[in-house]
Amino acid sequence: MRLLLVEDEPSLREQLANRLRQDGYAVDTAIDGEEGLFYANEYPIDLAIIDLGLPKLSGIEVIQRMRKEGNSVPVLILTARNRWQDKVEGLESGADDYLAKPFHYEELAARVQALIRRSAGKADPIICVGTVSLNSVTQDVTLDGERLELTAYEYRLLHYLMLNAGKVISKMELTDHLYEEDTDRDSNVIEVFIRRLRKKLDPDETLEPIETLRGRGYRYVID
């Protein structure tokens, strides 16, 4: 999952970005409203965390312009003022949830996950496809009830595929959603991770949960 974090306070921005990266998200950061709006509209992000009190363009304006341009990415707003008028205006302008500063990181993480689930049309934090079950809160993955050991990148890849189970996902889309803008992208890495995931999910090669569609991408098979 690729997140955009728009926060003007450098220490909070760095701290949050690091924590989110530790949790397996690819995080792009923007330091003001204009940059945030640019990233939100140009990068294939899955969720934006936007502070309301931003320089150049306020958080509310960023969200309004995103929505005006048809960008429906879920938005979580951060507010230091904690005024209801701001919260309501933020939510009215198109945000999906708010969090007042200072917050516990766990609360932020829970809301981010809930919004991502909700945008994928899944209310439950546990996604079950066939015999594989993924808990987005605990980040546990089980196969037939047995816990699987996955690396952070493997988890991110599986999470994205399972959230979009049944849909064809191109390699490009996977790189876009799993890597930040500044990282050195190598699409061959995706192939390596897919291979490793297949080995872990289907050691006997009987289920074949991840299907390869030549020239089009991958698909997580529903049945």
Place this chain on the structure above:
Amino acid sequence: MIRIYSVKSLRRRILVATFGSILFFLLLAGIALDKAFQRIIRSNIEDQLQNLAFSLLTSTHLDPLGNIVIPQNRLQSELTVPESGLIALVIDREGQIVWRSPSSLGENLPLFTPIAPGVRDFQHNKYSPGLPFIYSFGSVWGNGDIYDRYLTFVVVQYKGAYDNQIKDYRETIVQWLGGGSMLILLIHLIIILVSLRPLKRVVREIDAIEDGSSDHIQGNYPSELSVLTKRINRFIRSEREQLAHYRHGLDDLAHSLKTPLAVIRGMEHAEALNPHETRLLQEQVGRMTDIIDYQLKRAASVGRHTLGADHTPLCPIIEKTFSSLDKVYADKHIQHQISCKEGLTFPGDKDDLYEIVGNISDNAYKWAKTLVRINSELLAADKNNEQAYLVLSVEDDGPGFSLASQQQITERGVRADEEVPGQGIGLAVVQNIVRSYKGELHTGKSELGGALIRLSFPL
């Protein structure tokens, strides 16, 4: 004068003063005219009586026995008819009447004093209306020897005719001056009404500001009033600007305090801290956050403006807040019921209304199982209630308040449940705002099974 100043209505005051001064002026004018008229009449009477005396003198001759003879046909007709009010006499040196006109028959005549030849005397006693006008003229008849006769011609006019004339005159004066004063008073009344009309307009405009339908005084006013209206406008504007400036400052303060707090809170997993220290750090950050939230929100709540109370439309803000909360609590699938009559207004500031509706509804959404209900109504003033109220109640089907927490919940900084962050602060903030509007907050049990919060604001 004291009474006049104690009259509270400016219009009545001006009217009383105008009426009083007109009355006073007319009284003086009446007296002056009356006196002038009397003087002219008296002077005319003196002239008439003098002419009469002279004509008697010229008609008089002495017969050989020395008796006075005035032929009847030479007499003015009033002197020949008894009780005509005009009589003539001739008295000698000793004051004895030597001749009297036929009109004096039956009259009880007083004693008259003879006067020296060539001397004229006119007597009138203006302070004794009953006494007549008396004109006397002294003369001497003879050759300048001891046989000379000293005769005084006296003409007396009783005041009946004079009194009638004065009476007629006074009646005319009263009629004209009375009518004139009524006319002047009417003109003054119109002038006062026209002059005071701008004042009435100002009052209407201030009423409009009070009830929120206008935000400043708009009309053009006479220079005397425009000084006042401009200052009122400046006062209203500066109050609003100051409030905006003040709130902006509080927002900046909140922002600059809470962002560092967020960084500190994010350090909970720092390796240098042991679990006890981490917990302590989090507790302190939590306390600081609550204090900042509570104090800043308390400071930002304005209550009623000194002039120009806001009237914020209630329903749109309730609807916006509830649709926002539906988004935030989407996973809980809470149903909401809004009962708000179109056109209802909150007697205060928009920010305050957002804080009230936001905080109490957020609590309801947090605790509700399936349903949150908000109801707003206007309790009009009637026989039982002198005051009209806006009543806002929010209820849910959650677990409701415990008795102990009901008492604690609205005290400053007391949290009803530590596990639900902000509950106590939120309600304490609402309580403060409600108090600043002289309203009341009640907590209770809802018929839905959960908590009920009922707020009432006097209108």
